[in-house]
Amino acid sequence: MxxxxxxxxxxxxxxxxxxxxxxxxxxxxxxxxxxxxxxxxxxYDGAAHVQTVLIAARELQQIDNQITSLANQAQMLVNQAKNLALLPLSTLSTLQSTISQTTALLAQAQNIAYSVTSVEQQYQQSYTSVSSGMSDSALFSQAQTRWQNSVGGFEDALKMQARAVGNIPSDSSAMTQLVSASQSSSGALQAAQAGNQLLALQSRQLSDVVAVLSANGRAQDLDRAREAAAEAEGQAQYEHFAQHDAYVPGAVSVFNDGN
Structure with a gap:
């Protein structure tokens, strides 16, 4: 136990x-x-720890700001590239071709060309050289030349009007394309180029207007010059007729006195 x-x-x-x-x-x-x-x-030092955290936060914020700045710069470069992009549409060759056709048609002016020298020469020969000393055949030849000039002037004016009217469909198509390109442009340069081409189109249309007005004015002036020359021709023919001796009545023997 x-x-x-x-x-x-x-x-x-x-x-x-x-x-x-x-x-x-x-x-x-x-x-x-x-x-x-x-x-x-x-x-452990709390203040130092807080300071370290603040420094890290500031550095992080700086990095974020740099990233944002780089992104903005990249976007700016993209926008600059868009602003510098060329317009893919160009109507210059068409406008130049149309102007060349109008210029060629003006160069085909009949009898009196669109030239100061030509106008002076032809005008002196056919419109201001009418005199009473000219023969009837010379007066008739000049009158015929003036009539041909007037008819040719009106024909040229009609051709020029037909050319201007024929350009309207192509102008309408070009204007539609340019306005559409301007509205859908990706940058300032494309919009400016579209606007410049529209201005060029308007300038070409104004050249058509000038050509038509010039042709119409030429035809009307030639016809008025013809009328003025016709009055001078009538005066010359009267003076030419007045140079002949007046009619003097004389005795006329109807039957032979021996019979």
Whole structure:
């Protein structure tokens, strides 16, 4: 019985020693942990940490600003490229061809060309050289030349009017294309080029108007000059007729006195 009690006390003592050892270790660990935590808390600098975070935030903001600036510069370059893009549509060759055709038609003016020298020469020969000393055949020849000039002038005017009217469909098509290109232009240069081509088209149309007015004026002036020359011709013919001696009546023998 005593031996059993001794064994029980030995077991309890051992358990108490084990519990004390564990408790000591736990307390030591806790104390060590608290001391370590206390040491770490004492070393940590909050202000420096905040300053570091602020510096990092500022650097991040600067990087973000640089990225935004680069993106804006890239967009600006894209916009500049659009503004410098050429207009893919050009009506210059068509306009030049039409003007060349109108100029060629003007150069085909009959009898009296659109030239100051030609007008002076022809006008002096056929319109201002009428005189009473000219023969009837010369007066008739000049009258016929003036009539041919007037008829040719009106024919030239009709041709020029037909040319101007014939240009209207092509002008309408070109104007539609240019307006559409201007409205759908990707940049300032394309819009400006479309506007310049529209101005060129208007200039070509104005040249047609000038050509038609010139042809009409030429025909009318030739006809008025013909009328003025006809009056001068009539006066010359009267003076030419008046130069002959007046008729003097004389005796006329109808039957022979011997019969």
């Amino acid at each position: 005593t031996e059993k009690l001794f064994r029980i006390h030995a077991i309890l003592f051992r358990r108490m020693e084990l519990f004390a050892s564990v408790t000591a270790l736990a307390v030591g660990a806790c104390v060590s942990s608290v001391q370590s935590a206390h040491a770490q808390w004492a070393v």
